[in-house]
Amino acid sequence: MKDQGRYQPFTYYQLMETSLRELLVEKGIVTDAQVNAEVAAMRGRTPERGSKVVAKAWVDGEYRKRLLANGTKACQELGLEIPGLNLVVVENTPQVHNAIVCTLCSCYPRVLLGIPPDWYKSRNYRSRMVREPRAVLAELGLSIPDTVQIRVHDSTADMRYLVLPMRPKGTEGWDEARLARIVSRDSMIGVAVPSA
Amino acid sequence: MQPQFATDYPALAPSFSVGDRVRVRATAPLGHIRTPFYIRGHVGEIERLCGSFPNPEELAQMRNGLPAIPLYRVRFRQKEVWPDYKGPATDVVEIEIFQHWLERA
Numbered sequence: 001m002k003d004q005g006r007y008q009p010f011t012y013y014q015l016m017e018t019s020l021r022e023l024l025v026e027k028g029i030v031t032d033a034q035v036n037a038e039v040a041a042m043r044g045r046t047p048e049r050g051s052k053v054v055a056k057a058w059v060d061g062e063y064r065k066r067l068l069a070n071g072t073k074a075c076q077e078l079g080l081e082i083p084g085l086n087l088v089v090v091e092n093t094p095q096v097h098n099a100i101v102c103t104l105c106s107c108y109p110r111v112l113l114g115i116p117p118d119w120y121k122s123r124n125y126r127s128r129m130v131r132e133p134r135a136v137l138a139e140l141g142l143s144i145p146d147t148v149q150i151r152v153h154d155s156t157a158d159m160r161y162l163v164l165p166m167r168p169k170g171t172e173g174w175d176e177a178r179l180a181r182i183v184s185r186d187s188m189i190g191v192a193v194p195s196a
Numbered sequence: 197m198q199p200q201f202a203t204d205y206p207a208l209a210p211s212f213s214v215g216d217r218v219r220v221r222a223t224a225p226l227g228h229i230r231t232p233f234y235i236r237g238h239v240g241e242i243e244r245l246c247g248s249f250p251n252p253e254e255l256a257q258m259r260n261g262l263p264a265i266p267l268y269r270v271r272f273r274q275k276e277v278w279p280d281y282k283g284p285a286t287d288v289v290e291i292e293i294f295q296h297w298l299e300r301a
Contacts, residue, residue, distance in 0.1 A: 070200065086201050086246070088269075103232050130234065134283050149286040157230045157267055157292040158249045 045114040047185035049080055050162060053112070054188065055180035057089075058167040064091075071162060075112065082111045090153060091164045092193070097144050098163045099137065099190030101129040102155040109160040113185055120189065130154055140191045163190040170196035199247040205264035207248035211295060216242045218270060219301040220293060228256030231297045235289075239301045240272035243290055251294065266295040 010018065024030050053075055057064040067074035071087030087109060090098040102108065103126050108116040119125050128136050133152050137144055144150055153161050165187045171179060186192035197213050212218060222237035230252050245268055250261025274287040281287070 072201070088200070088246075103234070104230065130289050131278060132282065133287070146284045149288065150283065151271075151287075152289045154232065154289060154291045156232060157246075157252065157294065159246055159267075159269070159292055 042110070042115065045111060047113045047188065048180070049114075050109070050112045050185070050188045051180040051183035052078060052176075053080070053162070054164060054183045055176045057164055058171075058179055059176055064164070067164070080112070085109060085111050086159050087112070087162060088153075088159045089162050089164050090151065090190075092166045092190075094148070094166070096149050096151060097190065098151045098153060099129065099133060100153050100155060100161045100163060101126060103127065103130055104156055107155040107160060109162055112160075112162060113188060117185070137191060140186075142192055163188050165190075165194050168194050168196045197245050199245045199266075201247035203247050203249065203264060205248060205250060206262055207264040208266060208295065210245055210248075210266040212242050212245075212266075212268060212298065212300075214242050214244060217301040218242060218268075218298040220270075221297050221299060225253075227253050229253060231293055232291065235272065235277065235291055235293075238272055238277050240270040240276075240291075243269040243271045246292060249294075251296075267292055268295065268298070269293075270298070 021035060025032055025035070053067065056078060057067050063074065063077075066077070067089050068091060071089040072082065072085055074089075075082050075085070075087060092098055106116055106121040106126075108120060110116070125136065130152055133150050134144060155161055165183065167179070168182070171182070182194045182196065184192055184194060187194045197210060199210075217239060218241070219239045220231060220236050224233075224236075245266060248264035248266050251265050252261065254261040269290050270293050271288050271290045273285065274281040274283060274289060275285050277289060
């Protein structure tokens with residue numbers, strides 16, 4: 001391929017973002033420093049925040065109950081900053097497997113899990129997860145037996161969702177920090193399950 | 197019925213309770229709608245009252261969306277939504293739907 005050098009023209013959306021941002025700064029509505037701080041904060045949020053919540057629920061039965069009753073309050077209890085989050089936590093059991101999707105756009109508990117993976121935003125996942133969840137999960141490496149009910153949660157409005165996976169066998173006696181390390185992002189979306 | 201999340205907006209009173217059977221209105225107005233097309237016309241069961249939130253259809257028109265509208269989580273049997281669904285009859289999909297999109301089934 002011919003070397004095109006360092007300069008690449010903006011794509012449509014890059015141009016839109018830059019134009020809008022520069023206008024907002026020019027009009028004094030936001031400053032460059034505020035925009036940079038927000039982007040840095042967004043990049044700084046990682047799924048470890050959610051893992052901490054899950055690990056706490058695994059070791060503390062009373063906390064688990066409070067988490068299922070009101071996810072937002074239970075996260076605040078751990079000192080997590082979660083502005084604007086109405087969190088519904090759905091619990092996996094031997095009878096029920098939960099999975100999260102947003103068919104309309106890409107709603108995701110960003111303040112808890114960080115930036116969503118690209119596949120979560122793909123049209124393929126969004127359209128098929130409500131239509132044939134078992135096939136999608138199998139393609140992602142997770143086989144759910146027919147004796148287990150699948151509940152797919154379509155995140156269409158003001159709620160955001162987190163799956164509370166089952167604590168795997170072989171983790172007896174582990175402390176919260178060690179448990180948190182096996183709680184993956186995908187297990188909190190419901191397309192994987194943790195293993196010891 | 198206690199909402200899961202208390203909000204302090206002026207709000208319409210909830211008309212449905214947990215376990216009520218409801219049908220999603222099969223209509224297609226223009227604008228910013230948070231009710232997916234695939235669920236319109238289908239019958240499900242109220243799973244919980246989430247709380248009352250400003251109407252997103254109004255917010256999208258730069259209005260305040262008040263009074264806030266009760267928002268429910270509604271549980272649908274997959275086999276009811278997709279007659280050719282491949283999977284057990286117990287599988288469900290749960291969706292948040294605003295009250296003005298629901299009627300008693």
